[in-house]
Amino acid sequence: MKQYIPALLFCFFLLPMITVGQDTVKVSLESFIERGIENSGQIEFEQRKVDLANNQINQAQSQRYLPRFELSTQHGIVPGVISQTNLPEDQYYLDPNLENDWENWAVFTRAEVSAVQPIFAWGALKNAVKAAKSAAVSAQKQFEKEKANVRLRLFELYQSYLLTNEILVLLDEAQNQIDKIERQIEEKQEDGDTEFDESELFKFKIFKSEFDIRAAEVREEAETTQRIWNYVLNADENTVYMPDSNFLDPVAGELREIDYYRSYALANRSEIDAIEAGIDAAEYGMKAQKQKNYPSLYIGLNGSYANTPNRPRQSNPFIINNSNYASGSFGFGIRQNLDFLSIKADIEKGRIQYRQAKYLKDAAVDGIVLGINQAYKETSLSKVKVDKTDEAHRTSKKWLRQEQLDYDFGMGDTKDLIDAMKKELELRVQLKREVFNFNNNIAELYRKSGLPILELSNEN
Template identity: 30%
Template sequence: MTAPSLVRLLGAVILTAVLLGAGPAAAQPGAPAPMDTVQVDLTETILRALEESPEVDQRRAQKQFATARSDEAQANRFLTDVSINTAHSLAPGLDNVPDGIAGDELYLQPGVTNDWSPRALRPFSRFEIAVQQPLWTWGELSGSIRAARRGVDVEAARVEQKALEVAVRAGETYYGLLLTKALDRLADRTQEVIDRAKREINRLLDEGDEGVSQSDLFQTRLTEEETRRRAVEVEQNRKTARSALRRQLFLSDRVRVQPKADELRPLSFAIHPDSLDHYTQRALQNRPEVRQAEAGVKARRALVDVARSEYYPKVGLRATLSQSVTLPERPNPDNAFIGDSFMGTGTRTGIGVQQNLNFGQTRAQVEQAKAELNAVQYQRTAAEQLVRFEVEEAYRSLLTAQAAVESRDRSTTIAGEWLRTEQVNFDLDLGDTEDLIKAVRADLEARAQYLRAVRQYNGAVLDLLRATGTLADRARSGTLLDAVDDQE
């Protein structure tokens, strides 16, 4: 190979190095060396991200709050009001008490009066227990309970919605790291081509070949520096991708995360024969946004019943038991018509009826509840349409990515065959150096583009699973990496 052809070959290498360097922003160097290494595959990455994500935990906490509100609503069905009240004060003594008169006989003495002088005051306490049980509320209690239960369903759907977001982000981060590793290996291969070119130029210079000059060597050295710079960029991108995956898994900065896979390969995924219709139906069944909207509609319907119940009288049972004590004890006459408020036991029990007569306000509250119900129903319709769109978009993106992988794979095969043919022809002095240079450029470019196509395809598979609402469930069940999509 002559020196000019080698220089042109290095130009092709630089072009490939530029391709390799196009990636995420470089991380800042100087981080401390990790002390431990954790290896994960795609499923483990997603599962750990779901377990450790504070975003998912936040949604779980909101679900716990909704569950507690549901329990509270359920508890209101029986003994909605059970309370104990106490009062503590001072009670008066007795004055003008005739000699020889005591106990129940005192109430017949008109001259006996309360003595409020400080020396006569004594401790007084009153205890009262009250119990209230609704008997008929015209749907107020049952509606509140149904609404609270549907509120739990809403929050559960929001948990799954966030889990899908975290799962697809974790998967994309995982494949981002695999891509940078593959590009790093391709950069090493590029450096090997440059090293061979340098050795060839130095050999020709030593042999006194007139077709080679020091200018060729300088150009080669400049090319090598450019390639080294690109290699550093690729390496820093790889470190950034590893750091991103470590952050996604919430691992310590002293832990080095490493994918178990050695190479970036396309996910084994077979598109369902019913194609778009199948995935759309799966999404309508599984997407948490649809379940959330449906639960919201049911909750709002229950709240309409709650608001409408104000038109009708509420029937309930109430019972109270009170005890008044003054120490030292005052006489407590045992008489059906006379009692002492500072001593004795009392009880009141009965059925009560409560009717709200402000029907104008009730009508307005019912209309507000109906308006909120309509809003949630519109939201449900919008959610279904959005899900349909997202599924179709993800489905067609997957078809495009699949075609790109197949095309890039064929291009890599063709470029490899071309390069081998040109190398054989050149070794036999039958080839053209320009053709060899073009073959080298095509081979390096095809490999780099194929890696990116695989990365894009894997991301499209994950996005379709997210759009159908099955990504997190498949990871939890261990079927994420099945060779074919399920046929249910």
């Protein structure tokens, strides 16, 4: 025995270390949804769409001010020139026999600057900016829609954890009842009770095996839910996240008349706002395309400078030494796209997109109304199921209590006791599932109505 004492002492001191090393963190529904959104790759992906839309605004605005502003340079090594005449260097262009001096090399440098500034384009640039801004609003509203969808999925995941916790508690309580009945049956069998029926024992063992299978399934589901939670919350190995409540109760959201949800949805759904912004973007884009039929006025600036030490600049303004000169120009210009067939096709495309966006709004409104009708029906029905299942469960508890008393006094039947216990357990589990369905259904109704689901809570 002495050889086991060191090992036992080691385990005794190690146990507190393991217990302290693992943290259990209670998470509220609001915190769970907030952290889930922060860690969501889907949300990050949708956010990049918004960033791209805002970038399109910057690109459209950049076309209004110096859309073309360029600098280019050229560099190289060139030979000098030799003239056999007595001409000054700035008049070498008069020497028809001017030759390259291959023994005299120098660095050639040239820089050119050009800029174009639109002055009047019939509002095309302004409408292009408005179209980009409306498209950015549409992208932002689509982003809010995706966030609402993720919130709903996280809400359902939170409810799933509460459901599995409740069922695990029910299984533990049922296991205690099963063990108690099993002991009573074994006592009857050992005492040689004349009323003992061997078939009762077989039926009980079958029931117990079926119960063990279901219990194993529930525990596996609970482990899966815990793993999903850890993934969503980006938990480390030493942290376990759990809901801040152990009870799954109906959410404290009052079910109102269906007209309330319809009117709220039509006024607040981000999808409708996104489509309306898309309609504006299509309209502004169509106007910008129409204005391409007209000429645009702009001013231009061009400057060029070159320098090569061994190639002198020439004094005649009509003669330019490409390796040593300075020039500049500034003026007004008119630009007109003469490809009228392509412009006409682009305008027609804009009209089609505008009409398509308007029809999309009508279709979206129809879909929202139908979705609310369906969600309202499911929520109303699940509310009835919760109430009626709760009523049936209260009755089953009375039945089980009566059968247990009869069995304890030797007047009951094992089959009736098992049936009562089985029905009471089934109804308890069913009640929790109906509550789970009701909570998810009303959350779905809130989502389809544009209501924030965080207004729902499990506190009555």
